[in-house]
Amino acid sequence: MTRFVKFIGGFAVAAALVLPMTAQADDKDVIDYRENVMKTLEAQTASLGMIASTQVPPDNLVQHTEAIALMAKAAKKSFEAKVLGGEAKPEVWANNADFTKKMDDFVAKTDILAKSAKTGGVPVVMEQMVDALTCKGCHDVYRNKK
């Protein structure tokens, strides 16, 4: 029996290593996941805001702008599955062409911002960040804040 349990245990581990490729996410999982991505964007833009307002030194300017660019891509991907709920309004999928356009814009501009941080540092990021962080434009239309 022990051996059988060990075998099953081993199989479960092996399966876990393969299954993610084809995993079907429950609705709640999809929503939790989206919220983790958004929480990251919130914490990262807050960090950038603290640099902008000179509350903290800009030591990690590059890291924050890169993390924002990465999570912009993840955010876009995380709304591809039509899973209503959480803070997302149904309009995300009803007006999906506009939503996707806004997300593409966010992805493109944060990508440029991350590159600017590396080449131009603080002054260029300060110049571009308000235009790049298009959060409000999307939230005003597509988010029901809890």
Next chain:
Amino acid sequence: MTRFVKFIGGFAVAAALVLPMTAQADDKDVIDYRENVMKTLEAQTASLGMIASTQVPPDNLVQHTEAIALMAKAAKKSFEAKVLGGEAKPEVWANNADFTKKMDDFVAKTDILAKSAKTGGVPVVMEQMVDALTCKGCHDVYRNKK
């Protein structure tokens, strides 16, 4: 007068673009900043955990591992200033050689993890992530959870 206000306004903007380089952070700001970095790590490791447990598909595996590697570097940097408070125990600075060693280990391993995600995908990340995410080893010793 209007012209003068405009001039002062312009100067304030110009100053804001330069000041971050030499900004002195208040203690509360330093702590808030550290907490934003840690919030990001929490949300990002949660996202990776959801992939590991097959709750969501691994679409953004590379982005999450990269964001973790970036924030590991930012976390290390954010504890360089000796600012007690928040959830950090005084031991962070009392035993700073050990703390720094643990942070260096975290930075190095998450850097490898991010590279593994790109080259080996899910199976390699699943294999390495428990060893790379050394959060608990540090939190147990150096964190007073609120």
